[in-house]
Amino acid sequence: MAFSPTSNPLIVSVSSSxxxxxxxxxxxxxxxxxxxxxxxxxxxSTLLQSCIDSRSLTQGKELHSQIKQAGFEKNRDLLPKLIxxxxxxxxxxxxxxxxDRIPKRNLDTFIWTSLISGYTRNGNPSGSFDIFSxxxxxxxxxxxxxxxxxxxxxxxxxxxxxxxQLHSLLVKCGIRNHLSVDNSLINAYxxxxxxxxxxxxxxxxxxxxxxxxxxxxxxxxxxxxxxESFALFYGMQVEDGIKPNEVTIVSLLPACGxxxxxxxxxxxxxxxxRNGFNLNLIxxxxxxxxxxxxxxxxxxxxxxxxxxxxxxxxxxxxxxxxSMNGKFDLALELFRIMQDQGLKPNYITLVVILSACSHGxxxxxxxxIFESMSEKFCIEPRIEHYSCVVDMLxxxxxxxxxxxxxxxxxxxxxxxxxxxxxxxCQVHGNVALGExxxxxxxxxEPENAANYVILSNIYASVGRWDDAGRIRKLMVTKGLSKDAxxxxxxxxxxxxxxxxHDKSHLEINEIYEMLARLDELIVKAGHVPxxxxxxxDIEDDDKKKLLCSHSxxxxxxxxxxxxxxxxxxxxxxxxxxxxxxxxxxxVISKVVSRKFIIRDTNRFHHFSQxxxxxxxxx
Numbered sequence: 001m002a003f004s005p006t007s008n009p010l011i012v013s014v015s016s017s018x019x020x021x022x023x024x025x026x027x028x029x030x031x032x033x034x035x036x037x038x039x040x041x042x043x044x045s046t047l048l049q050s051c052i053d054s055r056s057l058t059q060g061k062e063l064h065s066q067i068k069q070a071g072f073e074k075n076r077d078l079l080p081k082l083i084x085x086x087x088x089x090x091x092x093x094x095x096x097x098x099x100d101r102i103p104k105r106n107l108d109t110f111i112w113t114s115l116i117s118g119y120t121r122n123g124n125p126s127g128s129f130d131i132f133s134x135x136x137x138x139x140x141x142x143x144x145x146x147x148x149x150x151x152x153x154x155x156x157x158x159x160x161x162x163x164x165q166l167h168s169l170l171v172k173c174g175i176r177n178h179l180s181v182d183n184s185l186i187n188a189y190x191x192x193x194x195x196x197x198x199x200x201x202x203x204x205x206x207x208x209x210x211x212x213x214x215x216x217x218x219x220x221x222x223x224x225x226x227x228e229s230f231a232l233f234y235g236m237q238v239e240d241g242i243k244p245n246e247v248t249i250v251s252l253l254p255a256c257g258x259x260x261x262x263x264x265x266x267x268x269x270x271x272x273x274r275n276g277f278n279l280n281l282i283x284x285x286x287x288x289x290x291x292x293x294x295x296x297x298x299x300x301x302x303x304x305x306x307x308x309x310x311x312x313x314x315x316x317x318x319x320x321x322x323s324m325n326g327k328f329d330l331a332l333e334l335f336r337i338m339q340d341q342g343l344k345p346n347y348i349t350l351v352v353i354l355s356a357c358s359h360g361x362x363x364x365x366x367x368x369i370f371e372s373m374s375e376k377f378c379i380e381p382r383i384e385h386y387s388c389v390v391d392m393l394x395x396x397x398x399x400x401x402x403x404x405x406x407x408x409x410x411x412x413x414x415x416x417x418x419x420x421x422x423x424x425c426q427v428h429g430n431v432a433l434g435e436x437x438x439x440x441x442x443x444x445e446p447e448n449a450a451n452y453v454i455l456s457n458i459y460a461s462v463g464r465w466d467d468a469g470r471i472r473k474l475m476v477t478k479g480l481s482k483d484a485x486x487x488x489x490x491x492x493x494x495x496x497x498x499x500x501h502d503k504s505h506l507e508i509n510e511i512y513e514m515l516a517r518l519d520e521l522i523v524k525a526g527h528v529p530x531x532x533x534x535x536x537d538i539e540d541d542d543k544k545k546l547l548c549s550h551s552x553x554x555x556x557x558x559x560x561x562x563x564x565x566x567x568x569x570x571x572x573x574x575x576x577x578x579x580x581x582x583x584x585x586x587v588i589s590k591v592v593s594r595k596f597i598i599r600d601t602n603r604f605h606h607f608s609q610x611x612x613x614x615x616x617x618x
Contacts, residue, residue: 009571015530028474041075048081057089074106080114087118092127107138111169113146116153129162142170144178151184155191163188190219209240218251226255230264246277257293261490262570265290281310285317292321295570295597295604297585309341316349323352325604326613347379354388359603361617363396363449387416392425395617399433403553413443422451426458434458449480460535469536487551487574491562498554501546507561512549514557519548522587530580547580552598559596568595586610 041419046065051060064082067073073082079102095118102111112135119127132150135142142150145172154163167185167470175181178436182205188196202208202216213236220228233252236242244252250271256265269287284307291300300321307314315338322331335353338345345353350373356364370389386409393402400422418440426432438455445451452475459468465610475481476553489499498505503510532541552573559569577585577600589596590610598605 008383027508029481041072041077043083044070044072046074048078048085052085052088055089057085057091060085060089060399060453070290074102075109076108077105079106079496080110081113083111083114087114092118092121092122092124096596099605104138104442104515107140109140109143109146112140113143113149114189114363116146117149120149120153120156123156123158128153131525137556139248142173144170144175145180147173147175148180148184149304151181151188153248155184155188158192160192160194163192177206179205179207179209179212183209183215186212186219188217190215192582193223195223196224207506208234208236208240208242209250210245213240213242214245214251217248221251221255226261229255231425233482234296240607245277246280246283249277249283253286262294262296263493265294279307280312284310285314288317288321290316292317292324293599295325295568295599295606297321297327300428302318302554309343312338313345315343316345316352319349319356320352323356323603325554326360326606328356328362331356331360332362332365345377345379347382349384350377350379351384351388354392358392359614359618361396361615362394366392381410383411383414383416386411386413387420390417391420391424394421395427396425397428399424399428399430403433413440415448418444419448419451422454423462426454426461429458429461430463431458431462446478446521447480449475449482452480457535460537461532483574485573487555487571487573489559489569489571491559495559496555498551498558500551501549502551502554505558507558509562511554514561515548515553518553518557518560518592521591522584525587525591527584527587530583533578533580547578547584550578550581551577552577552581553584556585556596560592560594566594568597570599572599574601576602577605582612582616582618586612 001014001320010456044063047063048060050056051063064073064085067075067078067082072078079098082098083095086092086098095115099111099115104514112131115127116131118136119125119131126195132142132146132156135146136209147166151163152164154166163185166188166324167261178198182201185201186198188202189195198216199218202212205212213232217229217232220226233244233248235245236248243355244584249268252268253265255261256268268290268450272278272283272287284303287303288300291297291303300318304310304314304318315334319331319334319338322328323336331353335345335349335356338349350369353369357363357369358450366389370385373381373385386406389405390402393399393405399421402424406417406421409417410594418437422434425431425437435458438451438458452471456468456471456475459465459471484499485500486497488495493579496505502508503512529544529547531543531547532561533541534546536546538545554573555571556569559571563569575599582605585596585605587610588594589607596605596607598607602618603614607617
């Protein structure tokens with residue numbers, strides 16, 4: 001199946017560029033028949049490992065039966081592997097049943113740890129600690145591998161105090177300079193955002209491997225410390241002579257996408273090609289995401305096309321790339337072709353395509369996908385899918401329908417659902433429904449300042465200043481504050497951040513002079529400021545001044561002063577683009593003949609020659 005050549009000049013044919021790469025064939029095991037020939041425990045161990053590697057539950061059960069017939073089920077070498085077999089195949093209940101049949105005298109640290117690992121692997125970290133408690137009661141001593149597994153479980157639970165207690169306990173147990181434990185500590189502390197402890201563990205390690213460095217890079221990237229991420233990437237190669245692997249690259253690439261650091265992303269892509277990772281699906285999917293999040297969906301599609309048939313992760317990444325860059329028709333078309341290629345979407349794919357339908361105004365198409373997902377894809381809707389439908393209906397102005405949809409949901413509505421509805425009420429000026437949604441949110445998320453701000457803005461938009469002030473006072477009483485809006489732009493490897501009405505920059509005079517010239521040009525071109533977007537009870541002239549100095553406008557002025565001619569100016573923003581700024585930037589792109597790529601919390605806006613890729617629907 002191929003894309004229709006008439007649908008978009010970017011896509012001519014997927015089928016011609018997707019190679020006929022053979023999928024790996026499942027491992028076929030020839031299990032020995034114990035009645036015909038004796039088999040040693042070591043031979044059974046090898047066969048078990050093959051079942052574990054191939055996740056073959058059926059063959060594993062057959063092998064387990066033969067092990068039992070041969071009298072090896074309680075063998076100390078085979079028991080942990082049998083437990084691991086069931087856990088990697090998602091059958092932790094079978095693993096626990098086998099474990100419970102083992103005489104307590106035969107339980108050793110390795111067997112206990114195998115079950116602890118099984119619970120963590122199957123998404124039940126709390127169960128891991130229950131087994132650990134029984135292990136200590138039994139008198140078994142945990143080893144380094146036990147602590148490595150428990151630290152991973154602690155990271156999943158997000159309990160920093162628990163991580164600290166495990167750290168103290170492993171020191172008391174005399175487990176020092178254990179590479180696996182140290183790597184797990186980096187992951188656990190890093191997941192909790194405790195950078196000082198993470199760095200201490202890393203700096204004290206006598207030896208470090210690629211996992212150690214990759215974990216540190218991931219930690220810094222997740223905490224938005226991107227310069228440190230790049231320093232570590234080069235440091236691992238120079239200091240320790242360690243070659244990065246695919247995990248390293250996947251950990252590093254988000255540092256390129258977040259700041260729209262296009263040149264760094266291209267440099268990493270070059271490194272990937274030179275080092276032979278360009279056909280790796282994991283790296284390829286991350287590169288697709290990186291290019292998409294830098295606003296280059298065409299570059300993302302080239303990588304997607306080079307990777308052959310790929311897998312569901314790759315296709316989902318590309319669908320999301322089209323969606324976030326305003327190419328909703330292509331996202332929907334790729335979703336259809338993905339199915340024609342025999343790839344079944346997972347629940348994340350469905351969240352992505354439903355979000356695309358929402359942001360693209362494709363309400364009917366989105367509803368059809370949602371209503372068929374259970375029967376067609378055997379995936380029951382989760383809260384994320386319900387939120388997408390509420391967003392879809394809300395953006396389309398069908399607010400009453402959205403409210404009724406929430407009332408009929410099969411799962412309990414969360415803050416994300418009512419938050420989506422509240423945002424739609426602000427866009428469409430529905431005060432009554434906005435009030436109902438906000439007060440539900442005040443119960444569900446009493447500390448979320450954004451909900452109070454939106455309700456206050458809804459009141460202000462209709463001139464109910466007393467009510468707006470009342471909500472602001474309520475925020476003060478609760479100790480809540482509004483998130484400040486800011487935009488950032490990268491010029492010559494340096495990131496410059498601007499707040500609204502910012503005057504802290506060293507070249508602020510030149511920036512405001514550029515703003516004044518731009519304002520004069522767009523007014524002559526017919527732009528009329530939309531004063532409704534200033535939700536303050538002030539004079540109109542003051543509103544106009546405030547609109548002109550929003551953070552995205554300051555970043556644009558600075559970009560025009562500093563960026564090379566004819567190069568698209570890339571800007572990121574932590575909040576939704578202001579409606580007046582959106583209209584103004586469309587005109588600016590025309591009067592200065594420049595392309596602006598701006599990423600806000602929802603998507604990318606590609607401004608060029610007086611229009612935006614979002615079609616004014618965002």
